[in-house]
Amino acid sequence: DADVTQTPRNRITKTGKRIMLECSQTKGHDRMYWYRQDPGLGLRLIYYSFDVKDINKGEISDGYSVSRQAQAKFSLSLESAIPNQTALYFCATSDPSRGAGETLETQYFGPGTRLLVL
């Protein structure tokens, strides 16, 4: 987990506020991801980036935006937070050079940010 860090680890905010969750990695990976985890719904992909100039929507991008400031930094913003965005948010990285044929491109997750929107 130390290779992928997330700040803050916990955050309480109010409906309508703009907040940013930050992710930094020292693994040197090009690919980064943002997921949210809800009880009973597993991990769902919000956005992903395969390099600094590449940003892609995941399955649940509405209400979120991202910025890839550098290879090592990928931030997630909630422009106007709402209560159903209360969840556990994870950043992850992967390295495409380590996945070919029978070798998996493994994802490495950060420790998560627990967000509560009141």
Add this chain to the structure above:
Amino acid sequence: QKEVEQDPGPLSVPEGAIVSLNCTYSNSAFQYFMWYRQYSRKGPELLMYTYSSGNKEDGRFTAQVDKSSKYISLFIRDSQPSDSATYLCATTSGAGKSTFGDGTTLTVKP
């Protein structure tokens, strides 16, 4: 229909029991089948994976994939209290993005 369906649990077993965790998937393009373990207040961590069909063993853990029935299983032998965690199955076609099951929370009681 979700692309990956996982038996919901929770599951509680005595120490030493054999544990079976199961998932089904719908997309025939998936080639990698993974199991992640997530301890409380931590991020998921890859436990093991298989490529295509077959079995893979790693110590007390065995991952099994049957592509004909699109069924994924993880078996834990001689389960230990330290195995208590949430286990997530996941699949991918290989290009980074993964699709996850909802997770099964396992408690192994001493």
